Amino acid sequence: MWPRRGYRGVDVETFGRYELLRKIAIGGMGAVYLARQKGPVGFQKLLVVKRLLPHLSEDDEFIEMFLDEGRIAAHLNHPNIAQIYDLGDVDGQYFIAMEYVHGEAVGPLGLRAQQRKLTIPLGLKCRIIADAAAGLDAAHNARSPSGRKLALIHRDVSPQNVLVGYNGGVKLIDFGVAKASGKFSQTVVGTIKGKHAYMSPEQARGEPLDHRSDIFGLGTVFYELLTHQRLFKRDTEIATLKAVVGTKIVPPSEVMPDIPKELDAIVLKALARKREERFASAGEVQLALDEFLVQQKLHATPAHLAAFMQDTYSEELEEERLAAEPTVIHYDPRLAARQQAAAAAAAAGDTAGSGQRPTARPTPAGTPARKPGGSSASAPAMVKDPSGVSASSTSPMAPARRAPTGSSAATAPVAGRSGTSGGSAAPARSGGSTSSAAPMPAKGGTGSGRAPSPPPGRTAGSAPKRVPTRTPEPPEEPEEP
Template identity: 40%
Template sequence: MKRSIPIGRYHLLDRVSSGGMADVFRAKVVDADGTERLVAMKRILEQYAEDPAFVRMLVAEYRLSLLLVHPNIARIYELLQTDEGYFISMEYVDGKDLRATMYRASDRRRPVDPTDAAYLMARAVDGLEHAHVATTHDGQPLRLVHRDFSPSNILVSYDGSVKIIDFGIAKADVDRERTAQGIIKGKVRYMSPEQAQGDPRLTGQSDVFSAGSVLYELLTGTPAFTAPSEVELIYAVRRAEPVPLRELAPHVPEGLAEVVEKAMARSRRDRYQTAGEFRDGLVTFLRGYAPNYRRTRLANYMRSLWAREIDIEIRTLLEYALSEEPAAASVDLLASASLEESVLEVSRALDVGSIPGIADAPAVPSLPSGTPIAVRPDDLFAAELNAPSLPPDDHRS
């Protein structure tokens, strides 16, 4: 019988991923009103938790997260310091990251449909636009740039929702340590030319280029930039001369290819000026090419790719549901959490009905008291696609 591990008011269930800086666990928490919900718990690896500079970055990420409440940005709820180390409590997304999904699609020879790719990226870029125009509580522009927008930092749920994660190296113009000129942070393959140059004054246009690069790879199955070494890769990104998209993927509609090419223009004068413009270009394509698009198409694609994992996840959830007493907390238990038994909650994914228009209606867990909430009065995607009338995206707790 599977048992959870208590960490403060949370109970860790199982590890869902391991990265270079943190392990991520699925966990459950009971709120003050008695509601039990799932969250993701990121445990910072010991070597980083002991680094004061990294801890400062961690605190900065948490502070920034309170200003980024949007349906396409995964929320961060709480930063904890415990005997077992630093933990970040985050919104739980029942799906896979885009990197894993792209690998699976390649293995199964089931490339993503161009309309699914356009919808997915439109949602992600809508989240970027929200971050780029975010302000402090007193209205001061943050001018936030993600700086690491890549497939592994985009989560796609089994119900077709899209979330950006890891603003950990994001940079704002307020309350920050300035990056020294020439210091490069982020995944080189998805950088903008100016980021690969080490430009310390990046703008949202850098994220636009990165998003275009991700969409290029999603559509072609091939990274926009490749090279035998990281140094040569940096120079390739600086040149920004990828193979024309339709030479690699002639099935991609010309209109969509043009949107990607504009997002990836080397000159910032020729590139979309904002993430919002890029989003609008994708929405315009969808409106003309697939006006009846439904989010359920992306959901069906995800569930077909990950059918076996979904079955395992459901059975694992039932095992935890039958367990009543949590095990004693220990570092050994944390370290031995089975990666092979990693599971993600999928109950919502199995009950996705026909969703009118292109709008999301994600479930919203409760937030800590005092968290600022952004309420969007209408749904851009539904309006742009002339979809049936939809309720507003309301993110109040």
């Protein structure tokens, strides 16, 4: 959550099984960091680590309050509530690991729009508050794993705790001062916790609270989002609390004339000083806003909100894309070794398939070279000729040798002795005459350039006999009777 621009110049601090990339913010109880969790085989995840401030680590009350935040939020599972992943301590420093929301809080979003002289569409303002109300309603109705109702009250609903993601999602965060049944730390009656400008009147007076106190805080956030003006903020805390309790609330349509009067009723009902006159639940706030959007025919889907956010923060998003990637994938060495072996095997297969002869040590004459699979690495593919003699169809021509004296075979390159052709297209010659028939296939040619086979009569294990080539004679004509 609370994204910042880019990741340049990051000093990584190792904290347990997390890497703290940079500090995002400092709150009342803890410092918030953008962190990275790493695991085997390249696993990595960006998240947020909230670490209890050092000067509070010796205070048992603050420790219990801090741990209560994680324990309470762990029971909440809703699309509009930031998720809690982990809770613990590292060398005595307590921390909470939670979901990273890539977006901006409502407060800075409003300031950004004013600085760039942009107007957040009315429908999108209603969508933000309606989704926040949905998350708030889920928190109010949360139950423990055994089914016991937690009776949770956030007590700090403010513009800083409502996040709007660049993907159009809205998330409620920070249950640090939440009140719930069964929590370890208990609030003393009359103690005020939360931001003064967003408290309910009963909270400002230190009275017992229920879930309707959060509805008043959400109404305050909505009012300021609509009018771009602070509602109860004054110069001092006492003046702020007095404004919360008794100042007159001007309807939003009187502050901003383009706001429909139908919206005034929703805002003022959420801001009723008497809790009995407010909405009975945050879910009712969500329904009222959704009905308003339908009646006014306003386009306010998460897709519209995402488009607005990406357009408003286009420069920052582009900078993040160009910045150094904060996560580096680490592979398991065994996996890398297997990948390298597979790549080497594939390269060897490509070399064999291309017809190129791999470099190898010379072998003795007459000993065929063998591939790892047991087949000859240099022998060409042999095909059967119709005459029954094997011949090479693809073997390259071997260097020509000088033909023996008296032979006319010098007209074609040969692979060995006279009568042994290295290529299937060379005409066969016999007895010094040239046959006019189709060329005869080579007999026993290897195309490897090795020494010729020994003559017939060699002992077992020698090369097979070569059959002399003969030119077929025409059949004799039968005699007439």
